[in-house]
Amino acid sequence: MNTQARTLPRVVLVDDHSLFRSGVRAEIGHRVEVVGEADDVGPAIEVIDQLLPDVVLLDVHLPGGGGQAVITAVKKDHPEVRFLALSASDAPEDVIGVIRAGARGYVTKTISTADLADAIQRVADGDAVFSHRLAGFVLDAFAAAPSASDVKPSFDPELDQLTSREREVLRLIAQGYTYKEIARELYISVKTVESHVSSVLRKLQLSSRHQLTRWAAERRLT
Amino acid sequence: MHQRTEPTEQAWPPNGFHGPPHWHRRAERWRNRGNGEPLRRDPEDRLAGGVAAGIAAWRGFSPTTVRIVFVVITLISQGWTIPFYLGGWLLIPAKGAEASIGSRARHDSRGIALAIALASLLCVVLGLASVLNAGLINTYGWQQVPSVVLLVLIWRNASDSEQAAMRHLVEPLESIGGGQGMRRGLGWRLVAAVALLGAGFGWLLTSHESVALLRPLAGVILVTAGIVVLLGPWWLRIARDLVLERSARARAEERADISARVHDSVLQTLALIQRRADDPQQVVQLARAQERELRSWLFEGRTLGDGDATTVGEGVRQIQRDVEARHGVPVEVVTVGDCPLDDDLNALLAAAREATVNAAKWSGAGVISVYAEVEPKQVEVAVRDRGKGFDPGAVPGDRKGLAQSVHGRMSRHGGSAAVQSAVGEGTKVTLTMPRSAASAEAKGGGRR
Numbered sequence: 001m002n003t004q005a006r007t008l009p010r011v012v013l014v015d016d017h018s019l020f021r022s023g024v025r026a027e028i029g030h031r032v033e034v035v036g037e038a039d040d041v042g043p044a045i046e047v048i049d050q051l052l053p054d055v056v057l058l059d060v061h062l063p064g065g066g067g068q069a070v071i072t073a074v075k076k077d078h079p080e081v082r083f084l085a086l087s088a089s090d091a092p093e094d095v096i097g098v099i100r101a102g103a104r105g106y107v108t109k110t111i112s113t114a115d116l117a118d119a120i121q122r123v124a125d126g127d128a129v130f131s132h133r134l135a136g137f138v139l140d141a142f143a144a145a146p147s148a149s150d151v152k153p154s155f156d157p158e159l160d161q162l163t164s165r166e167r168e169v170l171r172l173i174a175q176g177y178t179y180k181e182i183a184r185e186l187y188i189s190v191k192t193v194e195s196h197v198s199s200v201l202r203k204l205q206l207s208s209r210h211q212l213t214r215w216a217a218e219r220r221l222t
Numbered sequence: 223m224h225q226r227t228e229p230t231e232q233a234w235p236p237n238g239f240h241g242p243p244h245w246h247r248r249a250e251r252w253r254n255r256g257n258g259e260p261l262r263r264d265p266e267d268r269l270a271g272g273v274a275a276g277i278a279a280w281r282g283f284s285p286t287t288v289r290i291v292f293v294v295i296t297l298i299s300q301g302w303t304i305p306f307y308l309g310g311w312l313l314i315p316a317k318g319a320e321a322s323i324g325s326r327a328r329h330d331s332r333g334i335a336l337a338i339a340l341a342s343l344l345c346v347v348l349g350l351a352s353v354l355n356a357g358l359i360n361t362y363g364w365q366q367v368p369s370v371v372l373l374v375l376i377w378r379n380a381s382d383s384e385q386a387a388m389r390h391l392v393e394p395l396e397s398i399g400g401g402q403g404m405r406r407g408l409g410w411r412l413v414a415a416v417a418l419l420g421a422g423f424g425w426l427l428t429s430h431e432s433v434a435l436l437r438p439l440a441g442v443i444l445v446t447a448g449i450v451v452l453l454g455p456w457w458l459r460i461a462r463d464l465v466l467e468r469s470a471r472a473r474a475e476e477r478a479d480i481s482a483r484v485h486d487s488v489l490q491t492l493a494l495i496q497r498r499a500d501d502p503q504q505v506v507q508l509a510r511a512q513e514r515e516l517r518s519w520l521f522e523g524r525t526l527g528d529g530d531a532t533t534v535g536e537g538v539r540q541i542q543r544d545v546e547a548r549h550g551v552p553v554e555v556v557t558v559g560d561c562p563l564d565d566d567l568n569a570l571l572a573a574a575r576e577a578t579v580n581a582a583k584w585s586g587a588g589v590i591s592v593y594a595e596v597e598p599k600q601v602e603v604a605v606r607d608r609g610k611g612f613d614p615g616a617v618p619g620d621r622k623g624l625a626q627s628v629h630g631r632m633s634r635h636g637g638s639a640a641v642q643s644a645v646g647e648g649t650k651v652t653l654t655m656p657r658s659a660a661s662a663e664a665k666g667g668g669r670r
Binding site for chain 1: 513554556557558559589591593595597604606608650
């Protein structure tokens with residue numbers, strides 16, 4: 001019990017729906033330690049500043065500016081705080097937006113309790129968490145071969161491409177495979193799967209492909 | 223009453239005809255049109271009766287233009303357009319109403335009596351006044367006798383909402399008369415107005431030959447100044463209120479649209495969910511269908527039609543809808559890229575549909591995931607469940623579903639299908655179709 005209590009990640013919930021907050025608190029309360037809650041950008045920044053949690057479970061849509069604003073403000077002073085974005089919308093530009101702002105992962109609000117607790121634990125451990133939909137977005141965004149007009153001299157051209165292994169991992173995530181299943185499917189270890197996902201996340205955050213942003217904007221119009 | 227409303231008549235910038243020489247003919251035309259053709263007053267965009275807005279809409283002018291033209295003509299024609307404006311108000315039905323005010327006024331015998339009485343009273347007053355200044359009364363006074371008649375009939379017979387609007391227009395006069403709404407500043411304005419009006423009317427009515435040219439002009443200016451001092455603030459407020467009212471109406475319409483949507487689908491679904499609360503599968507199914515509909519409305523700005531899909535992405539989402547609706551199993555869809563459908567891709571979708579339905583029926587899985595990826599050279603659809611699975615080697619020959627139908631469909635169109643399954647671990651069907659319809663020979667193929 002003691003050892004377990006020490007490893008429970010400390011979590012702050014940021015969501016403007018109090019019903020949702022209390023629901024999440026009740027459901028995952030025994031798997032993580034919910035230390036604080038906030039319902040908007042301003043209060044969230046304050047609470048996170050005070051409590052310095054391991055993971056912030058952050059709604060993408062907040063009345064006072066959205067999840068991105070919270071991430072940007074907190075990252076400046078406390079880069080060690082990790083964010084897991086949570087949204088009901090699945091609008092690609094929102095999702096890509098929070099990820100590029102620095103969230104370590106993204107899950108939809110329809111996620112099951114067990115999966116959410118797993119995702120939080122994984123983010124707390126420094127790994128990335130992709131929902132199947134986010135995996136689809138990323139594949140989509142990186143799919144189109146960069147045309148000549150899109151190639152902006154990058155510091156690191158590798159950032160603009162996914163390796164075929166990363167692509168394979170993402171495909172399986174998009175099909176709903178768990179990391180364990182992916183590891184078995186591809187004959188690699190779970191750690192390797194995690195490192196592939198983390199590297200995709202890094203590319204997603206650092207890639208200078210402006211195609212990525214444009215893709216997200218276009219996607220909304222179709 | 224008519225004496226009270228008279229100043230407001232002048233200040234209303236309503237509208238009527240396009241020139242005094244033709245007003246007889248035009249009045250005739252207007253009457254006929256007003257009853258037969260869709261010339262309607264527009265109370266939504268009213269300053270007074272909405273006649274100008276109605277004509278503007280009917281003839282395709284801007285209401286402001288029509289109003290300015292009317293005011294100019296009113297000045298030139300010595301006020302003759304005012305009774306015609308009121309006639310229009312009385313005879314042209316409001317938008318959305320089937321009958322004009324006039325048709326109701328016909329049965330209002332007390333109103334007609336009152337109107338005639340007021341008209342004759344006004345005639346007497348004008349007659350007396352014309353002793354003082356015959357020219358002025360003859361020029362401006364007599365036209366307004368019919369105006370008073372019409373106004374009385376309108377006032378008594380207008381619909382409730384129009385009466386409310388009129389009461390709003392004459393509110394300033396009521397508060398002067400009643401002394402109820404006396405506020406700071408009103409007293410000063412009243413004094414100034416009385417002084418200006420008194421001086422103005424005095425100059426107008428007592429014209430001595432010597433200053434005959436100068437005085438009417440000065441009188442008109444003084445009277446106008448008096449009216450502005452007295453009523454200006456109210457008119458400003460009314461104009462502001464009109465603008466506010468219009469934007470409020472636009473907001474209300476938007477809200478009505480949203481609430482109609484919420485009512486039509488969301489509330490209905492919630493009601494259904496409550497009634498089916500003992501059937502979890504049905505509840506999940508309803509909730510998911512509603513979620514999908516709302517999502518597509520909110521984020522994609524389109525409603526889900528039952529029309530034919532034209533792209534791979536749409537086709538896959540259609541499979542999702544149908545399977546969820548018919549078999550009650552949630553289907554998670556992820557699509558990467560998209561392209562228009564052709565015969566081959568239709569076959570691919572048909573096979574994907576079959577695989578999905580199969581999974582929904584037999585696997586017992588709680589959720590099925592469908593993944594579609596459009597690549598430059600091929601389109602791949604993977605249908606996966608975590609259900610009971612089966613031993614691919616031991617499928618009896620008579621189970622046609624996957625073996626023949628899916629494989630057959632795919633190979634006929636140059637594609638391929640791969641089935642991966644293990645007892646207790648679920649099933650995955652991977653369908654691959656080369657993209658170019660021209661390339662007959664199969665390219666790519668199942669990855670495993």
